[in-house]
Amino acid sequence: MTTFTRRRTLQLAGAGALALATPAIAAKRKITVGALRFTSHSASFVALERGYFADVGLDVEFKFFQAAQPMAVAIASKDIDYAVTAISGGLVSLAQKGAIKVIGGALSEEKGIDGQKILASNDAHAAGLTSPAALDGKTWAVTQAGSSFHYMGSKISAAEGATLKYKPLQKVGAIIGALKSSQVDAWSIVPHIAKGLGGAGAVQIIGDVADYIPNYQVTTVFTSADNAANERAATEGFVKAFSAGAADFNAALVDKTAGDGTDMVKLVHKYVYADREFAKAEKSIRAGSMRINQGAALNVTSVEDQLNWFKSEGLVDGDITLDTLLDTSYVETA
Numbered sequence: 001m002t003t004f005t006r007r008r009t010l011q012l013a014g015a016g017a018l019a020l021a022t023p024a025i026a027a028k029r030k031i032t033v034g035a036l037r038f039t040s041h042s043a044s045f046v047a048l049e050r051g052y053f054a055d056v057g058l059d060v061e062f063k064f065f066q067a068a069q070p071m072a073v074a075i076a077s078k079d080i081d082y083a084v085t086a087i088s089g090g091l092v093s094l095a096q097k098g099a100i101k102v103i104g105g106a107l108s109e110e111k112g113i114d115g116q117k118i119l120a121s122n123d124a125h126a127a128g129l130t131s132p133a134a135l136d137g138k139t140w141a142v143t144q145a146g147s148s149f150h151y152m153g154s155k156i157s158a159a160e161g162a163t164l165k166y167k168p169l170q171k172v173g174a175i176i177g178a179l180k181s182s183q184v185d186a187w188s189i190v191p192h193i194a195k196g197l198g199g200a201g202a203v204q205i206i207g208d209v210a211d212y213i214p215n216y217q218v219t220t221v222f223t224s225a226d227n228a229a230n231e232r233a234a235t236e237g238f239v240k241a242f243s244a245g246a247a248d249f250n251a252a253l254v255d256k257t258a259g260d261g262t263d264m265v266k267l268v269h270k271y272v273y274a275d276r277e278f279a280k281a282e283k284s285i286r287a288g289s290m291r292i293n294q295g296a297a298l299n300v301t302s303v304e305d306q307l308n309w310f311k312s313e314g315l316v317d318g319d320i321t322l323d324t325l326l327d328t329s330y331v332e333t334a
Contacts, residue, residue, distance in 0.1 A: 039288035046245035047245030049267050100223075115209060130204075213302075221238075253289035
């Protein structure tokens with residue numbers, strides 16, 4: 001686990017389903033939170049369902065997306081107020097324009113916790129793509145150029161001395177369809193999707209992202225630059241509630257110190273695989289339970305590596321600094 005060294009100004013009063021003492025805002029403020037229907041976004045779902053957002057004076061409505069980059073655009077246009085997703089080239093470019101700030105961390109790769117998987121289509125696997133070492137010349141699915149899928153593919157292929165052909169497909173659902181039908185050869189994705197596809201025989205799991213990108217800060221908490229600078233009470237409240245949700249999720253499904261986790265799985269099921277019967281969704285939700293950073297702590301070292309990669313690929317301007325992208329005043333950092 002990453003050790004965080006910079007103390008937050010406002011610490012949670014403990015882990016788990018704690019009472020959030022003094023609301024950050026005197027009266028309820030309505031906000032819209034961007035999310036994907038992924039297990040990795042569960043901290044926000046828990047914070048809403050267990051009243052942690054309400055405790056800090058926030059009346060939350062979710063707006064769901066199918067990729068990271070449109071979420072960044074929605075923050076910049078103020079269609080949503082806060083969001084959790086991976087860093088993309090589009091997000092970095094919007095930060096350079098003064099529209100966005102990353103204020104915390106969410107999902108992380110952690111040694112000992114089963115994380116994101118590298119997948120191969122059945123046809124590619126049958127033709128020899130049985131490990132990442134065989135990726136040379138293969139097609140790799142991404143939502144958009146400069147997405148986290150692009151970053152992961154590049155880091156993995158560089159480690160293996162391989163050259164990939166990237167295929168942008170805009171949405172996760174479209175990528176899944178393309179991989180199942182062997183229109184693309186490979187992809188990487190969070191475990192609740194990867195294991196479900198692999199277990200059904202629709203694709204083959206050939207490796208782990210953590211072996212190539214240790215301590216990867218997969219997703220971050222971000223908001224508009226205006227919220228970060230001028231709406232401190234609301235932003236502190238959001239981080240506090242999100243952190244409480246993360247603590248509950250980790251205790252139930254990652255550390256497994258809060259009973260058998262069934263109540264948590266039922267809560268998450270309202271948002272993830274909601275179109276499936278609970279019995280069918282439960283296994284995938286449990287399998288997708290990666291660590292969400294305690295206190296929304298941010299691994300700046302990982303973010304810096306991502307930023308440097310965007311620069312090296314010419315996906316963002318070379319003069320963008322970490323200070324342009326980050327506001328580290330809300331959480332612990334490393």
